[in-house]
Amino acid sequence: MIKEISEWSMKPGRDGFGEGLLELGEVQPKVVVMDADLSKSTRTNWFAAKYPERFIDMGIAEQDMLATAGGLSMMGLIPYTATYGTFVTGRAWDQIRTTICYGELNVKIAGAHGGISVGADGATHQALEDVALMRAIPNMTVVVPCDAEECKKATIAASEMYGPFYFRFGREATPVITHENTPFKIGRAETFHDGEDITVIANGPMVAEALKAAYILEPQGISVRVVNMHTVKPLDISVIIKAARETKAIITMEEHSIIGGLGGAVAEFVSQNCPVKMKIIGTKDTFGESGQPDELLEAFGLTSEHLIEEIKNILKK
Amino acid sequence: MNDINFLKKIALQVRKDIVEMTYHAGSGHPGGSLSAVEIMVSLYFSVMKVDPKNPDWEDRDRFVLSKGHACPVLYSVLARKGFFSPEDLKTLRKFGSHLQGHPSRLKTPGVEVSAGSLGQGLSVANGIAIGAKMLNKDIRVYCLMGDGEIQEGSVWEAAMTAGHRKLDNLVAIVDYNNLQIDGWVEDVKGLAPLADKWRSFRWHVIGIDGHDFDQILSAFNEAEQTKGCPTVILAETVKGKGISFMENKAEWHGKAPNRQEYIEALEELGFLKGGESID
Ligand SMILES: Cc1ncc(C[n+]2csc(CCOP(=O)(O)OP(=O)(O)O)c2C)c(N)n1
Numbered sequence: 001m002i003k004e005i006s007e008w009s010m011k012p013g014r015d016g017f018g019e020g021l022l023e024l025g026e027v028q029p030k031v032v033v034m035d036a037d038l039s040k041s042t043r044t045n046w047f048a049a050k051y052p053e054r055f056i057d058m059g060i061a062e063q064d065m066l067a068t069a070g071g072l073s074m075m076g077l078i079p080y081t082a083t084y085g086t087f088v089t090g091r092a093w094d095q096i097r098t099t100i101c102y103g104e105l106n107v108k109i110a111g112a113h114g115g116i117s118v119g120a121d122g123a124t125h126q127a128l129e130d131v132a133l134m135r136a137i138p139n140m141t142v143v144v145p146c147d148a149e150e151c152k153k154a155t156i157a158a159s160e161m162y163g164p165f166y167f168r169f170g171r172e173a174t175p176v177i178t179h180e181n182t183p184f185k186i187g188r189a190e191t192f193h194d195g196e197d198i199t200v201i202a203n204g205p206m207v208a209e210a211l212k213a214a215y216i217l218e219p220q221g222i223s224v225r226v227v228n229m230h231t232v233k234p235l236d237i238s239v240i241i242k243a244a245r246e247t248k249a250i251i252t253m254e255e256h257s258i259i260g261g262l263g264g265a266v267a268e269f270v271s272q273n274c275p276v277k278m279k280i281i282g283t284k285d286t287f288g289e290s291g292q293p294d295e296l297l298e299a300f301g302l303t304s305e306h307l308i309e310e311i312k313n314i315l316k317k
Numbered sequence: 318m319n320d321i322n323f324l325k326k327i328a329l330q331v332r333k334d335i336v337e338m339t340y341h342a343g344s345g346h347p348g349g350s351l352s353a354v355e356i357m358v359s360l361y362f363s364v365m366k367v368d369p370k371n372p373d374w375e376d377r378d379r380f381v382l383s384k385g386h387a388c389p390v391l392y393s394v395l396a397r398k399g400f401f402s403p404e405d406l407k408t409l410r411k412f413g414s415h416l417q418g419h420p421s422r423l424k425t426p427g428v429e430v431s432a433g434s435l436g437q438g439l440s441v442a443n444g445i446a447i448g449a450k451m452l453n454k455d456i457r458v459y460c461l462m463g464d465g466e467i468q469e470g471s472v473w474e475a476a477m478t479a480g481h482r483k484l485d486n487l488v489a490i491v492d493y494n495n496l497q498i499d500g501w502v503e504d505v506k507g508l509a510p511l512a513d514k515w516r517s518f519r520w521h522v523i524g525i526d527g528h529d530f531d532q533i534l535s536a537f538n539e540a541e542q543t544k545g546c547p548t549v550i551l552a553e554t555v556k557g558k559g560i561s562f563m564e565n566k567a568e569w570h571g572k573a574p575n576r577q578e579y580i581e582a583l584e585e586l587g588f589l590k591g592g593e594s595i596d
């Protein structure tokens with residue numbers, strides 16, 4: 001289903017987004033791409049170069065961009081907006097809530113620079129609350145693809161469903177663990193590695209960290225199930241119920257705050273339907289900071305090493 | 318061609334509806350609904366191409382009520398135009414009604430945009446106008462905003478977009494009634510010189526008396542003739558217009574008339590002559 005670890009290559013999620021848009025440009029004439037003066041960074045400039053008549057640079061005006069996208073969708077077009085996740089979900093939250101989600105408009109919202117791995121730009125640019133902000137709004141679908149390949153698939157899949165859609169991806173190159181034929185369906189989690197002792201439910205680049213942890217622990221006699229829960233909303237509850245029944249504990253892991261993201265979503269379900277020991281791994285209730293992506297991931301506990309510790313801890317209890 | 322007397326008759330009915338709806342609801346926004354009556358009646362009964370029997374008709378003109386709290390005037394005009402039964406108007410703000418306290422496009426036939434958080438509608442209207450141009454559709458887009466509303470920064474983001482993109486299929490109307498919730502707009506945060514502001518954002522500006530049908534219709538006509546830039550109509554109006562005890566009073570922004578006030582209002586509008594009952 002996925003690549004052998006020896007075949008993992010490195011690529012930024014945003015490149016997958018850019019490629020997905022290029023493919024859509026060819027097959028879906030209704031797609032219109034919008035950006036707010038970050039088109040080089042979000043990779044919408046690739047689409048803009050090829051389909052200039054379907055690209056709109058809105059200038060540095062995120063609120064305007066999102067509500068305008070709402071208007072475009074009312075004409076039957078399929079607008080994709082792109083800017084950093086922290087700006088769009090913060091600055092334009094009210095437009096997303098009232099105009100887009102309450103109005104059930106077909107707007108696709110790409111949040112770039114997701115997570116702490118944004119690096120040197122620091123806290124202002126590291127989206128760590130975006131999933132929580134988007135997940136709280138009715139009618140919204142929220143997807144955090146695990147790698148560039150899946151980001152490309154999510155970009156295309158978004159156009160095939162009606163309704164508000166938020167997806168977020170990172171700036172830095174992260175392992176490409178899936179290939180063209182790896183299944184991807186919005187709302188359906190994929191078990192990338194089976195295991196019996198514990199389940200790690202992860203999304204974004206943390207799926208690769210979880211797989212690394214599973215591979216390291218296997219010879220040590222700890223069997224880790226790794227679930228790629230790319231869709232945070234709607235959650236694939238069948239996979240969670242199965243994990244709660246068949247393994248001793250659930251750990252969630254995401255490049256997002258431990259408040260309100262994937263961990264929150266899973267905990268809301270587990271606590272009410274299939275209580276089982278849980279640990280939520282993400283950034284604590286704190287802002288990010290500047291640094292190299294790798295050193296930040298390590299400092300904020302978003303590595304396979306940290307996950308291994310937590311797995312051992314929870315199994316000891 | 319436009320029978321002004323006909324429009325006046327509808328406007329009177331719409332004013333009655335607004336008073337009646339808010340009275341039955343026990344809450345709502347009569348002031349900013351009454352100030353926009355002539356503008357709304359002109360749009361739906363003279364200016365815009367719409368088909369009440371086919372509210373989703375692809376080639377219809379689009380109206381965006383950005384100042385969503387004024388939905389009583391929109392609901393009344395839609396009902397009187399035939400989008401739904403005028404009987405429904407009495408269910409405004411009631412549980413289960415399709416007439417929500419602020420407009421919902423999914424619930425009410427003819428309502429284009431869900432709104433209620435101010436400052437978003439002009440961007441939506443821009444999106445429709447840009448989309449229409451992309452699709453080569455000959456439709457026109459109208460957006461009504463409050464004067465207080467345009468204190469929202471997002472309105473000016475949208476104004477810049479429309480000016481930059483030369484959206485000449487778009488008309489914005491500012492219901493310039495000088496009042497917002499906390500009092501006079503000029504006291505809270507003044508807009509003057511408002512025409513200059515829009516002009517500097519590359520808009521064609523027309524100033525009118527927003528209760529005079531001749532001026533309203535000729536402004537919409539002028540807007541249609543204006544090519545290469547969007548048009549904004551600054552419509553000077555009176556908040557609460559037509560009900561003297563509501564006129565120019567901030568307190569009538571979001572308050573329903575009680576029974577006595579309701580009767581007085583209907584009498585002033587010329588209904589309830591000869592001691593008719595309201596029940
Ligand atoms: C974003 C937002 N902030 C505040 C409000 C509350 N509010 C509703 S109406 C209003 C005053 C509007 O004044 P104006 O735009 O002049 O409307 P009008 O006088 O035409 O009724 C306010 C502050 C709101 N609905 N949305």
Ligand SMILES: [Mg+2]
Nearest residue numbers: 464465496497
């Ligand atoms: Mg006002």
